[in-house]
Amino acid sequence: MSKKITTIFAVMTLAFGFIYADTFTKEDILRWQKEFDAAAKYGRQLWENSAEYKLGTNNVACAQCHPNAANTHPETYPKFQKQLGRVVSLADMVNWCIINPLEGKPLKLDSKEMIALLSYIHSERRGVKLAPGKH
Amino acid sequence: MSADISRRKFLERSALGAASALFPIAMVNVVFGKKKGGEATKSKGTREKSDFTFAYISDAHIQQISGNKFVRNWDQGLKRAVAEANLLVPKPDFVMFGGDLGQLGKKVELDHGAEIMSACKYKTRYVMGEHDYYLDMGAYWEKLFGSHYYSFDHKGVHFVVLNSVLTYDSWNNKWPSAEERMNQMAGLDNPNGTPFMVGEAQRSWLKKDLAKVGRDTPVIVLSHSPIQKIYKGWNFWTEDAEQVQALLKPFSKVNVIYGHVHQIQYNQIGNISFNSVMATSWPWPYPQTYALVKSNLPVLTVPMNRADPFFERDATGWQFIDVNSGKVAATYLLPDNENRTVKYSNKTGRPEDVKYQDKRTAAQEHY
Numbered sequence: 378m379s380k381k382i383t384t385i386f387a388v389m390t391l392a393f394g395f396i397y398a399d400t401f402t403k404e405d406i407l408r409w410q411k412e413f414d415a416a417a418k419y420g421r422q423l424w425e426n427s428a429e430y431k432l433g434t435n436n437v438a439c440a441q442c443h444p445n446a447a448n449t450h451p452e453t454y455p456k457f458q459k460q461l462g463r464v465v466s467l468a469d470m471v472n473w474c475i476i477n478p479l480e481g482k483p484l485k486l487d488s489k490e491m492i493a494l495l496s497y498i499h500s501e502r503r504g505v506k507l508a509p510g511k512h
Numbered sequence: 513m514s515a516d517i518s519r520r521k522f523l524e525r526s527a528l529g530a531a532s533a534l535f536p537i538a539m540v541n542v543v544f545g546k547k548k549g550g551e552a553t554k555s556k557g558t559r560e561k562s563d564f565t566f567a568y569i570s571d572a573h574i575q576q577i578s579g580n581k582f583v584r585n586w587d588q589g590l591k592r593a594v595a596e597a598n599l600l601v602p603k604p605d606f607v608m609f610g611g612d613l614g615q616l617g618k619k620v621e622l623d624h625g626a627e628i629m630s631a632c633k634y635k636t637r638y639v640m641g642e643h644d645y646y647l648d649m650g651a652y653w654e655k656l657f658g659s660h661y662y663s664f665d666h667k668g669v670h671f672v673v674l675n676s677v678l679t680y681d682s683w684n685n686k687w688p689s690a691e692e693r694m695n696q697m698a699g700l701d702n703p704n705g706t707p708f709m710v711g712e713a714q715r716s717w718l719k720k721d722l723a724k725v726g727r728d729t730p731v732i733v734l735s736h737s738p739i740q741k742i743y744k745g746w747n748f749w750t751e752d753a754e755q756v757q758a759l760l761k762p763f764s765k766v767n768v769i770y771g772h773v774h775q776i777q778y779n780q781i782g783n784i785s786f787n788s789v790m791a792t793s794w795p796w797p798y799p800q801t802y803a804l805v806k807s808n809l810p811v812l813t814v815p816m817n818r819a820d821p822f823f824e825r826d827a828t829g830w831q832f833i834d835v836n837s838g839k840v841a842a843t844y845l846l847p848d849n850e851n852r853t854v855k856y857s858n859k860t861g862r863p864e865d866v867k868y869q870d871k872r873t874a875a876q877e878h879y
Contacts, residue, residue: 425699435583436575444701444746445804447797448819450879460822474821478585478794505803 420497423490433479446501453511564667567597569830570610570771571791574625582624585824589792590628593830598633607634610771610789611641611736616694619652626656641736642677646697647690661714663721669730676735676750679706700746708737709751718759730765730838738770740786743799743807748773760784765838776844778854779810780862787842795819795827798878814868817875823848
């Protein structure tokens, strides 16, 4: 019985999904943008008040060395980081900074905090051409 | 024969390597005209050359974690600069500290910084930085180091130290507490910030101070913020820069040396040569790398190498300053990097990097 319901539900989802998948409204776009902006805003708070949010253990904030997230070069990732000997993502470098200059513990890659930090870094770099691998 | 050459080259290189490892600060050497036993003179031929150097350490940002714990990284930068300055040959005549000794202006931070600086074997003078000032408006700093602005003469050179990090009273008084005011000022990219300025009272003091100085006497102004306008968003900026520059206009040899920017910058505006000094704490990006806003990096500047974050002291440093015929040659002593020298060129009438002015490297490209 429950199998039957699941099947019907799956079929309906697929059907409606197919019909509506490509359709969205201005309101949707605004809402999605708002979601991103909220993540970037939280990222800025973490950036500036890293100690209060316990990103590190030594009171050092991301913003101390990276005003407006400058010198983070998000458009160049993934790239080969010679000191690590492999191609890494921007999130790896964010964690590198948290572990070393901030003397903290690395964030989970899918944590709200990591996503927020990445959102903030990218938002300060809007409009810059992608240059993956660039050193 | 070829083995000989390569051995010699190897020795030269290792000597160079050892020297640069020893000296991560910049030293400045000054040669100035001075009449025997007295004032600098306008008449040529009667001059006695006075040749000296001084060391310049800046932007230590000593930062308390809690109790007697401080950020190790920033402590190490200052300790290293002091240790290396003590090893300088020839010995510098004195040491300047260019401001931002502490991070949040706390007594414990200034005390701890002063203690590290106390290992300096030379007479040391201080410039006020915004991180020293905005907690108690420079009161504790004054107790430790004296006047916020002053002048002195050394071997025929007139030195002026300015407190260039003042701002509007309305901004100073708008915060609920002194700590909050300091926190707001400490964020470089804080949109609630306010521009630095020398201010009217200090400018009128400067005017009087300079009235006693011969027009051919070399003048060196030491400030924390650049007395020029580079990028307002990060306060690489002094709001009344033009008015201060106007007071310096009558002098034939004028240099401004400033901290705050944590990077190599130099410029020539009219008769005034500008040199920045490095931070011992951490490097800052060049303003033009912030893609969302336009800024004006002085066109003369050949940037320092892009910082390698895996080397803690890379893109930090100190300097020794050689004052040569009244004009500054700043040697930047950079740990984990090649030293740089930016020297005033009589030929072109502006400061130039002695090696890289016309041939920049890939590592000097900032984006």
